[in-house]
Amino acid sequence: MKFHFWGTRGSIPAPSTTETPTHAFGGDTTCVSVLWGQNNLLVVDGGSGLRQAGMVWNREGRKNFTFLFTHAHWDHIQGVPFFLPGFRDDVTIDIYSPRLPGAHAGNLMERALHAQQSEPFFPAGFPQLRAKISFHEIQPGHDLILRQGSDSLQIQSVAVPHPGGCLAYRMDESAGGKKSSLVFATDNEPPESSDNPLTQLAHQVDLLICDGQYSEEEYPSRRGWGHGTPELCLKEAISAKVRRLLLTHFDPTHSDTTLFQMEEKIRRAVRPPSLNVAFARQGQTLEL
Numbered sequence: 584m585k586f587h588f589w590g591t592r593g594s595i596p597a598p599s600t601t602e603t604p605t606h607a608f609g610g611d612t613t614c615v616s617v618l619w620g621q622n623n624l625l626v627v628d629g630g631s632g633l634r635q636a637g638m639v640w641n642r643e644g645r646k647n648f649t650f651l652f653t654h655a656h657w658d659h660i661q662g663v664p665f666f667l668p669g670f671r672d673d674v675t676i677d678i679y680s681p682r683l684p685g686a687h688a689g690n691l692m693e694r695a696l697h698a699q700q701s702e703p704f705f706p707a708g709f710p711q712l713r714a715k716i717s718f719h720e721i722q723p724g725h726d727l728i729l730r731q732g733s734d735s736l737q738i739q740s741v742a743v744p745h746p747g748g749c750l751a752y753r754m755d756e757s758a759g760g761k762k763s764s765l766v767f768a769t770d771n772e773p774p775e776s777s778d779n780p781l782t783q784l785a786h787q788v789d790l791l792i793c794d795g796q797y798s799e800e801e802y803p804s805r806r807g808w809g810h811g812t813p814e815l816c817l818k819e820a821i822s823a824k825v826r827r828l829l830l831t832h833f834d835p836t837h838s839d840t841t842l843f844q845m846e847e848k849i850r851r852a853v854r855p856p857s858l859n860v861a862f863a864r865q866g867q868t869l870e871l
């Protein structure tokens with residue numbers, strides 16, 4: 584399985600400036616992709632990083648896309664109107680998104696994508712996309728299994744603490760006799776208890792990707808906003824006995840300098856040292 588970060592930023596894109604350089608860790612909002620089995624693509628979230636990704640996949644001539652959304656907050660869907668393959672009539676897109684307990688009737692993601700891509704916010708409405716688009720819902724606790732020949736990608740989910748709700752996903756790949764696993768837990772404020780649904784979901788995965796938006800100093804004034812700190816994520820990673828931890832969803836006010844300092848601080852806090860901890864970089868690919 585190959586995992587790629589097209590966007591690592593939370594809340595709003597943060598282009599690099601002289602005052603707040605962000606080019607080392609990236610300025611685009613959340614979009615990641617997973618290549619599994621024989622070149623099968625899964626796109627997770629569609630923040631502003633999706634624009635660049637769409638250009639690359641369009642050049643490669645990809646025609647089939649499977650999207651998996653964690654939730655409908657703007658920084659996770661704002662790249663969709665700029666997704667070039669969406670405007671092609673030879674493209675097929677399947678969109679999976681959460682159906683959370685107590686949600687209103689109808690597909691929330693379908694409604695959100697139509698709303699953001701309509702007048703007066705955007706000139707080309709969602710119905711003008713020429714790709715064949717299908718919407719599907721995922722309920723926490725219900726597995727989704729994608730298959731291609733004898734290869735498979737099993738996707739499990741749990742609801743995580745975040746205003747309005749959000750799902751964390753575990754992906755287990757079985758391909759060519761090899762197995763690998765990861766958990767993508769963006770937009771998540773880890774609870775104090777180490778025995779929570781996310782800890783169980785992430786048990787012994789190869790890689791945990793976790794929301795490290797705030798510094799330890801910032802967190803007390805942002806408690807309840809639905810985001811974590813590197814320290815809270817590290818606790819989660821140790822409880823879940825994962826092999827590797829990557830922090831993402833960086834605050835738009837955090838410059839490269841701040842993020843380098845936060846990364847250094849959390850690396851020094853790691854016990855046992857066998858746990859590999861780092862901050863994600865936009866453009867980074869990991870092979871599991």
Ligand SMILES: [Zn+2]
Binds near residue numbers: 593613656658832
């Ligand atoms: Zn977010």
Ligand SMILES: [Zn+2]
Binds near residue numbers: 654656770
């Ligand atoms: Zn959010």
